[in-house]
Amino acid sequence: QVQLVESGGGLVQAGGSLRLSCAASGRHFSSYAMNWFRQAPGKEREFVATINWSGTSTDYADSVKGRFAISRDNAANTVSLQMNSLKPDDTAVYYCNAAGPLVAWGQGTQVTVSS
Numbered sequence: 007q008v009q010l011v012e013s014g015g016g017l018v019q020a021g022g023s024l025r026l027s028c029a030a031s032g033r034h035f036s037s038y039a040m041n042w043f044r045q046a047p048g049k050e051r052e053f054v055a056t057i058n059w060s061g062t063s064t065d066y067a068d069s070v071k072g073r074f075a076i077s078r079d080n081a082a083n084t085v086s087l088q089m090n091s092l093k094p095d096d097t098a099v100y101y102c103n104a105a106g107p108l109v110a111w112g113q114g115t116q117v118t119v120s121s
Contacts, residue, residue, distance in 0.1 A: 008032040008110040010102045015115030018092055022119070026087040028102030028112055036060075038106035040078055040085040044098035044117075051101070055087060059106075069095070092119045 014026040026042070039058050045051040055066045055076040064076050073092075078085040085102060097119050102112040 007108055008035060008038060008104045008106075010104060010110055010112035012100065012102050012112040012115040015100060015117045017118045017120065020093055020119055020121050022092050023088070023090045024092065024117060026089065026100055026102075026115060026117070028085045028087075030083045030085070030104065032110075034107065035083045035104075036080040038104040040076075041103040041105060042076060042085075042087045043101045043103055044096075045101070045114075046095075046098040049098075054100070057085065089117070092117075094119045094121045 009031045011029045018024055036059055039056060041056045042054040043051050044054050053067055054070055055074055057064045057076045057078050061078045066074060073090050075088040099114040099116050101114045104110040
């Protein structure tokens with residue numbers, strides 16, 4: 007079983023940057039693909055980015071391509087999301103997700119982008 011804790015959210019002006027981190031505890035972190043999702047007020051949770059177990063393959067939602075970058079450090083059991091050129095539409099609670107032998111979710115971290 008994997009437990010996930012996100013950090014790094016906050017308030018930033020449009021055009022700014024934030025880096026989210028997700029710390030994983032438990033066994034076999036490197037067995038899991040890791041994902042970031044987000045949920046804005048009144049909207050459904052949506053996919054943001056994914057990275058495979060080895061970090062060699064990534065994919066992004068069209069809305070964040072070219073602005074966000076996902077990475078992982080299997081030695082440190084962490085996954086990160088570098089968010090650049092932030093827009094007010096990026097305002098949401100961001101969730102870390104592990105998809106593998108089991109599925110796990112973090113508690114979320116709030117990102118607010120002011121115009």
